[in-house]
Amino acid sequence: MQKSLTMKQSHHISNTFIFLILLFFGCLLMAPFIWMISVGFDRTANVTMPFPPQLIPDNVSAFNYGIIFENGRVFKAYINSAIVTISSVSLSVSSAMLGGYAFSKGHFKAKKLLFLIVLATLMIPIEPRLIPLYKLLNTVGLLNTFWPLILPSLVSGFLLFLCKQFFDQLPDTLREAAQIDGAGEFKIFFTVYLPLAGPIAATMIILSFIWSWNDFLWPLVVLNDQELHTVPLFLASFSLENGTSLGGLTMALATVSILPIIIVYLFLQRYIIQSIALSGVKGE
Template sequence: MKQTMTTKQSERLINAVKFIVLLIFGVLLMTPFLWMISVGFDRTANIAMPFPPKLIPDNLSAFNYGIIFENGRVFKAYLNSGIVTTSSVAISVCSALLGGYAFSKGKFKGKRILFFMVLCTLMIPMEPRLIPLYKLFNSVGLLNTFWPLILPSLVSGFLVFLCKQFFDQLPDTLREAAQIDGASEFKIFFSIYLPLAGPIAATMVILSFIWSWNDFMWPLVVLNNQELHTIPLYLASFSLENGTSLGGLTMALATVSILPIVIVYLFLQRYIIQSIALSGVKGE
């Protein structure tokens, strides 16, 4: 009995230590974001950045946010980012689901070689692809449009790999039973496997949303028209124009720029947890 109680107490102590450690690291990770929000509500930060940093400003005011939304450019940048991000997410997720299912359940010649080629794209960063992509879109006259930001999302090696790993966990007996009933391959995918892919689809939506919304280098290369600038480009141009002289406005704009990512994550976080849990279950 004493040994059992000792074991329970040691487990509680270990869990308490884990919680405290995770809490400390969580607070450390959140501190820069909290400071960014705090400076955004500090009107005096437009004159001089507060030092030492304070999480609660002395002069709490929504003045900076009012100035930001009075400028119509931020709404235009939001609209541009919304168009690009929504299109990129839809294309990348749909293509990854189809590709992942084909590589997981499909049987065709050259499947391993094609999948290896898809994985090879993960080893090539964006920087070496900038010039070839720029020349490609320039040759077809698509620069200074949203198409160069949307079309490269058609194939994402990481998302295809993620989908394949997920579909590998689902039993092949579902497909075999449907084939016996005479269902076509598209019917099997859309009626059986796609409804089960909700968790992994939600995970891919968040990942592709973050990638597209925060993308800076590629839009900077292909978009010269300020009317087409996305949120990261508008934030960068605002920072270059004002430097640290308007620190409060810059931090307020940065806070506004990440709100869509936070909202999307809050709505889909339970699906992400579910996909992580299912990834360790092997279907038989």
């Protein structure tokens, strides 16, 4: 009995120690975001940035946020980003679902070779693809529109791989039973497998949403009209126009720009661990 209590106490102390270490590093990682929010509520930061950094400003004020929302450009940038992000997420998740199911449950020639080609695309960064993509889109006359930001998301090697790994964990007997009942492939996918793919769909939505909303380099290349600027481009242009002279406004705008990502993540976060556990990414 004494030994059992000692082991429980040792286990409790160990868990407490691990929790404190994780809490420390979590606070350390959150420090820049907390400072960003703090500066956004500091009206005097438009004159000079507070040093040393303060957790709570001396004069808490929503002045910076009022100025931001008085400017109609930020709403236009939000609308542009919303159009691009919703379209990109819809296309990328839908195509990854269909492609992942095909590579997982389908039987066709050169299946493994095609999947290796898809995986090979993960080794090519965006920079070498900028010029070919730009020339292609320029040829078809799609530059300075939202299409260059939406169409490339139609194929995502990483999302397709993630989705295939998830479907690999689902039993083939479900498909065989549906085939015995006379169901075709599309009916099997939409009525049998798709309802089970909620966790992986939520994870892909979060990932593709973050990629699309935060994308900066590619929109900078293909968008010249300020009326089409997304939130990252608007934030960059605002910073270039004002430098550090309006630090409070810049930080308030940065805080507002990441709010959609935080909201989407909070709604879908509970699916992430579940999807990773079921997708085979854990190294099995």
